[in-house]
Amino acid sequence: MTVKKRLFWSNILMILVPVVSATLVGILCIVIIWTSFIHGTAIGVKDQEDFDHACIALTEIVEQKLDFNKDLNSLETLLDNSEMTLKIIKDVCEDFNVMAERLKESVIQLQQQERSRKELIAGISHDIRSPLTSIQAYVEGLLDGIAKTPETERRYLKTIKTKAEVLDHIISQLFLFSKMELGEYNDKPCEFALDEMIHEIILASQEEYSQKGLHIETALEPFSIYADSIHFQRIITNIFDNSLKYKTKETGHMKISLRQTTNGHQLSFADDGPGVPEDALPHLFEVFYRSDPARQNPDKGSGLGLAIVANAVHQMNGSVTALPCKPTGLEIQINFPSEVK
Amino acid sequence: MKKILIIEDDLAIAEIKRDYLEADNFKVDIAPDGNSGLSKGLHGGFDLILLDLMNPSEPQYIETVWGAGYRFRG
Numbered sequence: 001m002t003v004k005k006r007l008f009w010s011n012i013l014m015i016l017v018p019v020v021s022a023t024l025v026g027i028l029c030i031v032i033i034w035t036s037f038i039h040g041t042a043i044g045v046k047d048q049e050d051f052d053h054a055c056i057a058l059t060e061i062v063e064q065k066l067d068f069n070k071d072l073n074s075l076e077t078l079l080d081n082s083e084m085t086l087k088i089i090k091d092v093c094e095d096f097n098v099m100a101e102r103l104k105e106s107v108i109q110l111q112q113q114e115r116s117r118k119e120l121i122a123g124i125s126h127d128i129r130s131p132l133t134s135i136q137a138y139v140e141g142l143l144d145g146i147a148k149t150p151e152t153e154r155r156y157l158k159t160i161k162t163k164a165e166v167l168d169h170i171i172s173q174l175f176l177f178s179k180m181e182l183g184e185y186n187d188k189p190c191e192f193a194l195d196e197m198i199h200e201i202i203l204a205s206q207e208e209y210s211q212k213g214l215h216i217e218t219a220l221e222p223f224s225i226y227a228d229s230i231h232f233q234r235i236i237t238n239i240f241d242n243s244l245k246y247k248t249k250e251t252g253h254m255k256i257s258l259r260q261t262t263n264g265h266q267l268s269f270a271d272d273g274p275g276v277p278e279d280a281l282p283h284l285f286e287v288f289y290r291s292d293p294a295r296q297n298p299d300k301g302s303g304l305g306l307a308i309v310a311n312a313v314h315q316m317n318g319s320v321t322a323l324p325c326k327p328t329g330l331e332i333q334i335n336f337p338s339e340v341k
Numbered sequence: 342m343k344k345i346l347i348i349e350d351d352l353a354i355a356e357i358k359r360d361y362l363e364a365d366n367f368k369v370d371i372a373p374d375g376n377s378g379l380s381k382g383l384h385g386g387f388d389l390i391l392l393d394l395m396n397p398s399e400p401q402y403i404e405t406v407w408g409a410g411y412r413f414r415g
Binding site: 130133134137138141144146147148152159163 | 351353354356357360361364
């Protein structure tokens with residue numbers, strides 16, 4: 001090929017290549033725009049009036065959709081009359097809606113957390129102040145010489161001691177609870193036979209409990225669990241103490257059963273005490289929750305006992321629920337999934 | 342001797358109040374809850390009733406005792 005011919009072809013190609021590629025890109029663009037018109041990723045408007053219609057409709061849709069699930073039929077008709085499609089707007093609105101709902105949920109959750117934090121502080125203040133007031137009053141009584149006989153003096157000192165113990169108990173429970181909440185409680189799990197441990201605890205404390213009027217019966221199937229045994233002792237004694245605190249009759253009974261279920265093991269503590277109103281049951285494991293709204297008697301507990309139980313059970317991957325007993329009483333059920341073992 | 346009734350659910354607090362008042366030569370009775378407080382208050386011929394208003398356990402009794410106040414001096 002001569003130099004002249006080569007020059008000729010290269011000149012032609014220099015013109016042809018850009019022209020062809022520009023045409024291809026142009027066609028591609030037209031196709032994309034056309035399909036988007038057809039499938040409605042954009043709204044085609046013919047004139048100003050149509051555009052206004054579309055704007056009004058869009059605003060209305062967004063408002064209505066945010067107003068949670070009002071139906072869109074009337075607006076669809078409006079837009080259909082203007083030969084427009086609603087599809088994409090609808091999708092966007094629905095996404096928006098879901099987002100709004102999620103936002104709402106998280107706001108509610110935050111508010112709940114904030115409320116329970118405030119309740120916690122109010123609860124702590126109340127429960128610490130009551131025994132402290134007694135201590136102050138009795139110390140002042142001693143200083144003022146109100147206790148005239150040695151017996152009264154002794155009674156005063158005893159009251160001070162009891163109230164100081166109550167205070168100490170509340171504070172140590174609180175300390176333990178906050179450590180658990182912060183995840184700073186170092187549990188030392190090991191495998192142990194749960195049924196044997198329960199028997200041991202009962203054996204050690206049976207006399208004390210029956211003196212206080214709580215009789216304990218057991219029906220335990222053998223079950224080994226991998227957990228922190230001190231934690232477990234705490235669960236059990238907290239439940240016993242709870243039952244003891246709220247019993248109204250002279251003697252109360254508690255039945256403990258441990259048995260295999262279809263998907264794990266169930267440990268149940270059922271007493272014949274006064275029980276808890278149905279609507280209070282789900283809140284029983286909340287911090288400082290007491291089914292009697294009075295919290296009149298902080299001696300009855302720190303308000304943390306069952307919250308600690310729930311926390312400890314959750315750390316063991318178990319779940320805990322409260323149920324009413326018939327005719328009266330409260331049952332606390334702890335379920336462990338089989339894989340805990 | 343003047344008679345005073347203490348309606349108070351916290352026994353320790355009620356007792357220390359009693360001891361203070363007795364040291365000042367009052368005759369004192371304690372009612373631990375609203376029901377007994379109301380009946381004692383109505384029939385006991387007390388000169389003064391000390392009522393724990395902050396007790397939220399029985400708001401209705403507080404109102405009753407409060408409302409019945411004028412009847413207590415029988």
